[in-house]
Amino acid sequence: MQGTIDGFRYGAVTPVAAYLMACLGGALGLRCIVRSLLNEESWKPGWLALGAASIGCGIWTMHFIAMLGFQVEETGIRYDTGLTLLSLAVSIVVVGIGVFIVGYRGAGKVTLGAAGVVTGLGVAAMHYLGMAAVEVNGDFRYDPLTVGLSVVIAIVAATAALWAAVSVRGFMTSLGASLVMGVAVSGMHYTAMAAVSVHVHGAGAGSGAWTGDSPTSLLLPMLLGPTVFLLLAGVVVMFDPLLVLGEGEWNKSAPARRTSVADQVAEPAPQHSIAPFGGRVAPARPRQDQYGTATPSAPQWAPPPSREW
Template identity: 70%
Template sequence: MEGTVDGFRYGAVTPVAAYVMACLGGALGLRCIVRTLLSNQSWKAGWLGLGAASIGCGIWTMHFIAMIGFHVVETRIRYNVGLTVLSLAVAIVVVGIGVFIVGYRGASTPNLAFAGIVTGLGVAAMHYLGMAALHLNGTVQYDPFVVGLSVVIAIVAATAALWAAVTIRGFMMSLGASLIMGVAVSGMHYTGMAAVSVHVHSKVGGSWAGDSPNSLLLPMLVGPVIFLILAGVVVMFDPLLVLGDGDWNRLSAATGRTAPRPDSLFENQESRVEHARTPLDPQWAAPRSPQR
């Protein structure tokens, strides 16, 4: 018997909340990648790792918030805990591979294409691994063409996001790129869900194991959401990310000197002391004697 699949059990609540989380993760990840391009004094590995984790958590959170609204009328739905956690790890690790490729090997067309393919396949793998964690009294079937389309959307979205990260440096432009990224990621998810059909074994009975969506997904979402909030605090307290590259360039032109880069949470103490000097400080303007 074919099951009645409903992906919007709670109306627009879950799609909108999922989209917001995808945008938040994308925005934080893009700004962290931009941070490695704006200053050579930053700890590149730290910022790239934070960016990868932000994007991965945003995508994973988007998926499972959307899955809270997924419902099959004829059967209850359960989730396998191990596969659900594994899907989060896959999202962060594979996105990290793409981010580090661009961060360390440069933003050439071959690097962007390769990193976009790897990252897009990782996003798709996270989605379908998360779907594999779904247990119900029936068989989940997929339309191969629509599945392939969802994978293509994931690759295009990942490539566009990486391109935006290395090309768009202004704060507002990055924000706009993250909104587009949220549309692409959410579009990939709901395209993949459009490929789903369920053949229910029977209306009653069934001995499948797992936790219900409310008992598993809601508590598990707390951790990634808290991480994204903390990542947002790190980004908000980094002046270079808040002001953007253009503001510091204008400051340099106004003073006629290279403006000191602001400190960040990943820079060492010596860099903090250097950046604390301002043009009003006589020591800042005085020429330095060569070190012996």
């Protein structure tokens, strides 16, 4: 029996939330990668890894938030915990491969193309691995042409994201690029879901036994971890002015920062030392020699203050 698929069980809530998470992961990842390109070489791997984890978590979170709205009317749905976690690992690792390639080799055509293909295929693998974690009382079937289209979209989206990661520096430009990335990743997901059909066995939900967990009992707690990670990465970005301002604005503000620091270095207050017989030695004052160089003068003796008897 052909199952009836509904990918929007909660209306626009899940697509919008999924899109926003993809944008958040993309924005944080882009800023972290920009920071790696502006930082010392020793810090570069850490920033690249943080950027890859942000983008990977954003893509994975987008996928499974969207899957919360997925249902088959004739059967219940369960999820395999191991495959679900494996899909998260795949998402982070394949994005990391692409990010490290362009982070160290630049965005040349060959390098960017190779990294985009690897990352795009990995993102598509994450999606279909996540779909393999879905258990229903039936079989999933996929339309090959639509699957191929979703893979092409994944490769194009990954290539564009990697190009933006090493080419876009300004904060507002990165924000715009992350919005486009969100559209591309979400579009890939829903294109891939359009390839799915379900052949239900027997009488539906009552005729099968599953060992997996229900969507709410598994996905909601699981989504909490990557979401918290993205929020923490956001805190890192917010408290790093170079990430927020971008290289151009940061360099423009350098003279003002130097002036501010110089103003804070106050001239030390003159110190009077006690001379013999109760007098005071006045502080030495610099004087200009014939070459305009300041040289300290000898300390001046000041008489002791008069005392009233």
